[in-house]
Structures are given as C-alpha cells and as structure tokens.
Amino acid sequence: MELTKHKIGEFVKLFNMNCNIPDLTANQISGINREKEFFEPARQVGKDTSNYKIVLSGYFACNLMHVGRDCVLPIALNHTEKEKIVSNAYHVFYILEDAPVISEYFFILLKSLEKDRYFWFHSDASVRDGMTWENFCDMEICLPSVSTQHKYISIYKAMVANQQSYERGLEDLKLVCDGYIEALRRDLGTEVIGPYITPVDERNRNLKITLAQGITNDKQFAQPKQVASAEENAKIVRQGQFAYNRATTRNGEKISIAYRTGEDCVVSSAYQVFEIKDREKLLPEYLMLWFKRTEFDRYARYMSKGSAHEFFEYDDMEEVKIPIPDIQTQKAIADIFTVYTTRKEINEQLKAQIKAICPILIRGSLSNGG
DSSP states (O other), X not given: OOOEEEEGGGXXXXXXOBOOOTTOOGGGOXXXXXXXXXXXXXXXXXXXXXXXXXXXXXXXXXXXXXXXXXXSOOEEEOOSSSOEEEOTXXXXXXXXXXXXXXXXXXXXXXXXXXXXXXXXXXXXXXXXXXXXHHHHHHOEEEEOOHHHHHHHXXXXXXXXXXXXXXXXXXXXHHHHHHXXXXXXXXXXXXXXXXXXXXXXXXXXXXXXXXXXXXXXXXXXXXXOSSOOTTOTXXXXXOTTOEEEESBOTTSTTOOOEEEOOSSOEEEOTTEEEEEESOTTTOOHHHHHHHHTSHHHHHHHHHHOEESSSEEOOHHHHHTOEEOOOOHHHHHHHHHHHHHHHHHXXXXXXXXXXXXXXXXXXXXXXXXXXX
C-alpha cells in the first residue's frame, strides 16, 4: 500500500471542556515546553482560571500563538491517566475514531525539527507570528498504513517505557533525599551559614585566565552572554569556590548560583564569589544541595532588595539558615543527592535520545509504508 496524503483537519476534532475552577494555582496548571512535554507548574496563571481547559488522557494540547516566533510547534499528548489543565489560549483536540492515523504516531510525527520548520514556514505574519486553528487543520501530512504505524509505535513505546521506568526510580530517590533533609531540619534545627563562609574578591589583573563563564538559573556554569575574560576587573572563581549572580530580577524566580568543580574561570565583576572556611565543619557539596532547593530560590527572591533591579547581597547570603550535622552525615546526604543529580542527567539524555530517534522512526515508517 502506498503512502496517502491527508490534511490534519480530516482526523482531528476540537475539545472544549472548561475546568470551572476560578482560583487554580500554578502547581495545578500545565504548560508545554519546546520538547513537546507537559510541565508543571505553569509559568503564568490568569486571575480567573474557570475557563482553563481540561486535557483528557489520550488528548492533545497545543499552543499555536508563537509557532513562528519560537520556530517550534508546542504540542503535547497526554500519555498519563491523569487529566491536565491548560490555559484557555491553548487548543485541545483528539484524533477521531477510524482515522487514518494513530494518536501516538501523529505525536512522534510532530516531534522533529523538520516538522517544526514546516509549521513555522506556514505561520502567519501577525505580531505574534502564530497559526490559526484553520491553518493548522489545512496542513498536509503523508501517512503509511495503520499496520505500519503500529509497528513503529511499538518501538517508540518501548523506549518511552524504559525512560519512564528510570524516571520513576529517580523520583523515589528524590523522595528519600527530601525526607532525609526534612528530618535534619526537624531534629537539628537551623543556623546561619555566615560563620562558615568568607567572601573572595580576586581579579583577573593579568588576563591570565581566559575561560569566561556565566551561571544559569539551573545552578551551573555555562558560556556567558558577554565575554568577561577581556576585562581585567573580572572576578576569578577557583576550583572549590562558589559564585552567584547577585541580580535576581527576571530570572525565572530563581537565583543563579554554582559551585566550581572544574578548572579556574572568570565571571562578571557583578557576581559574588565566596568559599567555605573549614571543610571539616561544612562540606561544599552539602551546602550546594541546599542552594539547589526551590525553598532557597524563594527565600533569595523574597530577601532581594531594590527597585527596578533587585539584588541578593552577600550580607543576605550570610543570613541563610540550614541544619549543619556532623561531617559524616553531611557526606552521606550529599552522596545521595549526587546520585540523584547524576541519574537526573541520564534521564534527560534518555529523553533527548527518544526525541532524536523520532525522525528516524518516521522515515523508516514512510519508506515501508505498505
């Protein structure tokens, strides 16, 4: 059987079911990221969420407003048994019965840069450079037989099942880590970290260090937006030291802080650098564990001061409170968190591999369309 060409509108149907809950929080609402996955919490929540839409299990949600601007079609399939709730700006739809395409196949068909470029090319010329629902439905795609689709879906599902199994183990490990941390807070109480840390202000006067780094809000060193190595005033961050961006405004409600484990580097002179005075009393890996918690991000944003731009100064950092147990306990919890972090990175690699293989599966199915 040869491939057949269909317009998307032939086999999709809009689904509009409002949640009728006016005061949903960000944790109850899902958005869709560039990886075509639902994520929670959502970044923005309207004042009245009663007209936000429900996404049933097996249904799709997509945001057609920024297809051209972001050069990606933000679309996700609800693989879970749990209903999702999305903004009323999203389109929610499902695949009709007896359609020439299976939901999972349609999803992996759209998980490719090629299809993102295809939709981007057909976006309109509006301010937001998006697509209308009518334009979306008018897009054409080529489909193999349903039996061929099933074969390649089985491969995709096996990969996803392996990744999700790994992810469930990851969440179990996180629960252990969080439970351990809360037990420390409850049993030991907390104390300020000021007596355990000291500021560092070493400048790159002779331009000897050429590796310039910035810090992401995911708490990692990364390529900076502006090169600091050309400045003699840039601050040096030695291996074993901490650095953070004092400015917390417009940073995703997070503070950009990281612990340097690689070679020495330089950062912007606007950053704050500090180190631990005595590692026999406080391990840097244990302290970094606390910096990575969402509670610390909320605290840093709350304590930031300023008007147009807000800053979390070193004086504020000294007032941060954490439980400080004996060094063996610190090492144990830090080791657990290191395992969790490593497995989290592996999980992201698995998801990236799945995304990368989707176009290969599609090409294989189209070349064996009969």
